[in-house]
Amino acid sequence: MTAIFIDGGAGTTGLEIRERLASRSEFSFITLEESRRKDQKARHEALNNADIVILCLPDDAACEAVAMIENPATRVIDASTAHRTAQDWIYGLPELTKGQRERIKSARFVANPGCYPSGFLSLVRPLTEAGVIPHDKMLTVHAVSGFSGGGRKMIEAYQQDKPVSAFNAYGLTLNHKHIPEMKYHADLAHSPIFAPAVAPCYRGMLVHVPLSLADLRKKVTLADLHQILATHHQDSVTIRVQALAETTEIKQIQIEHCAGSDRMELFVFGNEKNGQALLVAALDNLGKGAAGAAVQNINLMSGCDETAGLRL
The missing domain is CATH 3.40.50.720 (NAD(P)-binding Rossmann-like Domain)
Structure with a gap:
């Protein structure tokens, strides 16, 4: 024992x-x-x-x-x-x-790991390892978490009876404590521009990494990005990479998509015509x-x- x-x-x-x-x-x-x-x-x-x-x-x-x-x-x-x-x-x-x-x-x-970095690294590390995202690429990360991620004081503030805003951006000095591990474990030369926010739900998290396909080291399609992520995570017991055929049918993802679970789901969205991709990780900030x-x-x-x- x-x-x-x-x-x-x-x-x-x-x-x-x-x-x-x-x-x-x-x-x-x-x-x-x-x-x-x-x-x-x-x-x-x-x-x-x-x-x-x-x-x-x-x-x-x-x-x-x-x-x-x-x-x-x-x-x-x-x-x-x-x-x-x-x-x-x-x-x-x-x-x-x-x-x-x-x-x-x-x-x-x-x-x-930190909650935001878990989503970010699950999306980005496979692509830096594959040589798709350049080592010196400056990435942008948008993310939103349930308020339980802020600890006891934030939980108490959100659970009071007074009205709470539907969306609160923070980390506005671009010096969030999670940035060093995001940079280090993604093997990046520059710190990502990280824009976190809090929503008035107890748990849940979405992490977004937008990419311009023209800025990547290799010429890739959305299908290529999906294949790299799927191959990297094929032996995972907690991370699921959603099929491209399924993501094309998705119109929106709620912050609570994986709330109450210990899994993470990864999505590859994008617009091939415009040369743009949007990588999304959904997880529970208190779970995975x-x-x-x-x-x-x-x-x-x-x-x-x-x-x-x-x-x-």
Whole structure:
């Protein structure tokens, strides 16, 4: 039985992870009473007695927790931003590239991906690997998330009785915390121009990457882009690339398209005549964008079925 300690388990992501693992007989849980959650001695014991620690903490607190781990057998999944581009951490997106799943299985330190980057990288990394998107291409990313992605304060603000705007753009300084991992793991020379927004729904996410076909390194069609994505993700258990024949019938996609699930769906839209493509990823910001991704990594690291406990 694998002993799990969720440090920061009272937060949104921690609660979602615990819910997905609650009925699993393969795991036992190390828990701290409310009065001991910030007790350093109690946390130190829990961190070092666990087989797998999941950190659902702010960046500084996550780094502090890692520094407290002295047991070489304790393995860590960090859901914060702190270690997503660190050289000695494995990026926890199994579908990122060939061999990533095996790296996660054997890793001691795994950085759980951000929600927006999960969608962006699932669309873009296959195309940079195939040499279609140039290394020095400046990409634009438009995305919208359910308000649960903003944490407790944003959830409380949106759940108040006062009217809330239907669409709130943010990250207007173009310095969002997810940009470094998007650039790094997509193998891009320049940071993408990232324009995120929040909608008044609890969960769900859409990530859009528009492309001008004329700006790509190789002459490709929409069918070529689709084939590259489909081939890259053909062994994935959580990512589905929708058939082109189906996407031509779609007139709109709701932000809640994958809400309540731990899967991601990818779409290739476009206008061949105008030489334009629109790549879209639909996921749940709390599912494949957070807790679902963490459970998928826990499964890989503990030798369980990769889909166990996931809502697909």
